[in-house]
Amino acid sequence: MKPVNTQPLWLEEAVTLETQAPLAKADAVFVGGGITALSAAIPLLKAGFTVQVLEANAPLSGASSRAFGNLDVGVSVSNSALRAQYGTQLGDELWLEAANAAIELQAYIARCQIACDLDTSGHLKVAFNSRQEAGLVNEYHELNAVFPHSQAKLVRGQEVSHYWPGRKATLGFFNPLSATVNPYKFASALYAQFLALGGHYSAYCAVKQVRPDKGEGYTVVHQAGHTQAEHVVHTTNGYTSKVSGALRQHILPIGSYIMATNPLSEQEYKAFTHPHQVVTTAYHFKQYMRLDQQRRLIFGGRLGLSTGLQEHKVERELRNLATHLLPFVDIQSSHVWGGKLAMTRTMLPSMGALAHNQYYAMGYCGRGIPMAWWCGIKLAEMIVQGSTRNITSFTRAPNQSFRLLNLIPLRNELLSGYFYLKDRAYREFQ
Incomplete structure (x- = not known):
């Protein structure tokens, strides 16, 4: 090999x-x-x-x-949570500014004619249980309240499979405002x-x-x-x-890891009706995936909170996750790499x-x-x-400081184990 x-x-x-x-x-x-x-x-x-x-x-x-190259609209926290934390006015301003950042960047790329493979196929987030569904419904309503003409929508039942050919999801939230680039x-x-x-x-x-x-x-x-x-x-x-x-x-620096595969077969590729659209799961350690112009699957996700995992372990874990979500694809990885995110x-x-x-x-x-x-x-x-x-x-x-959390030995490993077990339980319950 x-x-x-x-x-x-x-x-x-x-x-x-x-x-x-x-x-x-x-x-x-x-x-x-x-x-x-x-x-x-x-x-x-x-x-x-x-x-x-x-x-x-x-x-x-x-x-x-x-x-990965995502231009996601918004931040990793809901508008309602921001309102609860900072009050209605500042909460709304924070969420709107974050949402506009991705939209303004897409306009900047187009205006300056930057050749970076900008793809505006949108993003689909999929849920596999009722807790995840509730989160997606909330995201949909919050986006629609600010961008009522965005054509965002919730898809259920058989309609989900039109957007997502992988393991059966119970609900999908399609956000047409998000995009991707070659970073x-x-x-x-x-x-x-x-x-x-x-x-x-x-x-x-x-x-x-x-x-x-x-x-x-x-x-x-x-x-x-x-x-x-x-x-x-x-x-x-x-x-x-x-x-x-x-x-x-x-x-809090945490690890994020991505895998690219060899080009998919013609039959595998045709199963994706929206091949360049990003699909994201709603797990605690979410996974995200799309196909590039060469029909390669780009698959990423959080394997934990620790940085610097060994490449062979990363490759095995990502391949297993991709196989679980896309059982009809023969996953043959060609690249695997990691980097550091900074969480607040x-x-x-x-x-x-x-x-x-x-x-x-x-x-x-x-x-x-x-x-x-x-x-x-x-x-x-x-x-x-x-x-x-x-x-x-x-x-x-x-x-807000992480000073006290930084004093806890193996803090990332303990938090990783907690969220990993929760996600594993959800997957096995499907």
Whole structure:
């Protein structure tokens, strides 16, 4: 059997990206070089800032090239839960801003003619029991209340099989507003625009320390020396290190894993009436899948909360899950890879100011591409205006620390075991 490739499928089309030696001085220095940093840096360059991006590894090697490619509308928490937590006005603003992020990103991709395989076939979320059904019905009503002309719908019984040829589901929620992209192509397009505007990108240049100067600026100490900066922006998300110790208390890095298969047979492919539509399960550890233009099944999911699982275990677990959901497909995996998501206790992006002229954005909770892009745009507005006020509703939702949870030994393993057993019980009960 041919060995499984452990690099993201998207990197098959990767080209060598230009990097530069770090500047000695810049108006803004970004710690982390993914979609958030580039989305913020581009408007800053247009506003006349000199911008230095420092990336610890290869260009775009973090979550920006490891994502599934979903452009999901909304956040990973319901509008009703946001209202209960923050009140009706702020709860509605948070949900609407998150929903608009994915819609605005699709418009941006079309307007700028970014070649990133944008597919607007929509998303279908499927339920297998009454608890999951109740959640989907709530999601449907919340989306319809804000976007009454979206053509979202609930599908039941035999109609579900028209959208979903896999294991029988009891209910489906079709959301036509969500889309998918090739994440690496999208990030590469931002990278090219960043360089064309005169930005400086230094790869393999890990930041060791951010030190306040006697004046108002900072000295950013990195592998190649140091860079003086007026503004420092932390955009490392799930890869946040001890350099940003205060930020690590507000996120929980968890593992997310994806598998790509060899091209499906003609008969297997024809079973999918909507092959490029994303299908997501409603389990605690959800799975998500779609077919690409080469008829390959892209299948991802949470196997637990821990990061750094071994590839052979990931491949076996994902193959078993895919076989359970799509029993008519002969699953032959060609690629398997993993990455880190950053979860927050609020399930909302965490962003704002750490100190004077020091900003951050992270914690996208599985909605990485639209949230990373949107938060990058908002970071740029904060820096230009010199304030976090009235820029985004996300800065008005108080951060909650994981400090106490971080003291529990094997916390991720314990939580993973709890949710894994619940999902397994649901699957075996079907």
